[in-house]
Amino acid sequence: MVVGNLRNAQVVIDRQAIKYNVREEVKRLKQGTELFAVVKADGYGHGMVPVAQAAQAAGATGFCVAILDEALGLREAHFTAPILVLGITRPELAEIAASQHISLTVGSKDWLVAAKNAMTKQSHIEPLAVHLGIDSGMGRIGFTQVVDFLAAVAFIKQNPEYFIFEGIFTHFATADEQDTTYFQQQVKKFNAYVAQLDQRPRYVHVSNSATSLWHDACNGNMVRFGVAIYGLNPSGTAISELPYPLQPALSLTSEIVFCKQIHAGDSVSYGATYTAEADEYIGTVPMGYADGWLRRLQGFHVLVDGHPCEIVGRICMDQFMIRLPKPYDVGTKVTLIGEDQGAEITLQEVAAYSDTIHYELACILTNRLPRKYIN
Numbered sequence: 311m312v313v314g315n316l317r318n319a320q321v322v323i324d325r326q327a328i329k330y331n332v333r334e335e336v337k338r339l340k341q342g343t344e345l346f347a348v349v350k351a352d353g354y355g356h357g358m359v360p361v362a363q364a365a366q367a368a369g370a371t372g373f374c375v376a377i378l379d380e381a382l383g384l385r386e387a388h389f390t391a392p393i394l395v396l397g398i399t400r401p402e403l404a405e406i407a408a409s410q411h412i413s414l415t416v417g418s419k420d421w422l423v424a425a426k427n428a429m430t431k432q433s434h435i436e437p438l439a440v441h442l443g444i445d446s447g448m449g450r451i452g453f454t455q456v457v458d459f460l461a462a463v464a465f466i467k468q469n470p471e472y473f474i475f476e477g478i479f480t481h482f483a484t485a486d487e488q489d490t491t492y493f494q495q496q497v498k499k500f501n502a503y504v505a506q507l508d509q510r511p512r513y514v515h516v517s518n519s520a521t522s523l524w525h526d527a528c529n530g531n532m533v534r535f536g537v538a539i540y541g542l543n544p545s546g547t548a549i550s551e552l553p554y555p556l557q558p559a560l561s562l563t564s565e566i567v568f569c570k571q572i573h574a575g576d577s578v579s580y581g582a583t584y585t586a587e588a589d590e591y592i593g594t595v596p597m598g599y600a601d602g603w604l605r606r607l608q609g610f611h612v613l614v615d616g617h618p619c620e621i622v623g624r625i626c627m628d629q630f631m632i633r634l635p636k637p638y639d640v641g642t643k644v645t646l647i648g649e650d651q652g653a654e655i656t657l658q659e660v661a662a663y664s665d666t667i668h669y670e671l672a673c674i675l676t677n678r679l680p681r682k683y684i685n
């Protein structure tokens with residue numbers, strides 16, 4: 311992937327915001343509860359390694375990722391803290407994970423059997439640390455029957471040279487909603503699994519950001535803190551009360567590369583879907599849907615000189631046009647996400663306009679946009 315280091319558009323990440331969000335959450339955790347920073351998907355588009363560094367400096371004691379490659383990326387970047395892969399990894403890769411002290415999520419005894427068989431073929435093995443995932447209602451991965459879970463626990467016990475039972479966890483489907491009925495059902499189901507154990511593993515964890523922020527009584531002894539690290543409210547706008555004001559870490563800025571006056575009847579961009587009704591000034595911004603600035607954002611706005619300016623005409627792959635209140639010089643700053651002179655556009659507002667969630671938008675800002683780190 312070519313990174314556009316020379317272009318006039320960038321994702322700006324404020325490390326202090328990440329540190330602040332992590333520090334505030336660590337302060338709220340019960341004594342003995344750890345915060346693992348979730349840095350999957352390139353740190354939700356913010357950059358995995360810089361985010362991991364900032365989170366660790368602020369008190370995170372481990373990391374969660376989605377896939378083994380991300381875990382290996384952290385090890386390559388010399389992080390020695392515990393890492394948990396949250397998705398299902400192929401059992402043939404158990405040995406690679408074990409040798410790098412990467413913990414894997416397991417959702418069936420079959421997986422353990424397959425991993426053991428694969429490991430047996432290796433000349434030297436280290437035991438693999440596993441976290442047993444319980445499907446208490448998310449319906450995604452994990453044990454759905456207590457008997458199967460107990461069979462897996464027994465299998466781990468019988469094979470101590472292959473496996474370490476390091477964790478048990480679940481994931482909530484509705485922790486970010488006002489109505490807690492379904493959430494409470496999941497808590498109950500998960501607790502029934504934990505109650506079956508003679509001895510708890512090192513980590514018992516259930517909390518994503520929403521759970522840790524709003525249901526901290528059931529945190530366990532580790533939280534998987536994700537979207538809130540980046541300063542985003544996990545609920546979007548459903549729950550506005552927060553224990554501390556989250557600080558968004560990401561801004562997206564560019565500049566005007568071309569400015570002109572058009573006249574009544576002149577059209578702008580593909581399909582000529584926008585036609586001026588009077589004389590107006592049009593600025594061109596060198597970003598487009600190939601950067602993750604979605605085509606459906608036509609009609610939304612950006613900030614120029616603290617003023618909202620409408621996006622007119624279709625958004626192209628690499629450029630889009632805005633209507634300006636007056637002519638502006640080439641090089642004038644354009645803020646797509648973030649603050650400008652007291653005005654602000656949040657990722658949540660962009661998400662609401664484009665009918666999605668801020669999680670998705672952060673992840674789809676492509677790597678053609680360079681990431682710049684401040685503070």
Ligand SMILES: *Cc1c(COP(=O)(O)O)cnc(C)c1O
Pocket residue numbers: 348350396481517518519520534535536537538544
């Ligand atoms: C992604 C993920 C998280 C983090 O969720 P946030 O809502 O971003 O805090 C936690 N746990 C699991 C299993 C996940 O997949």
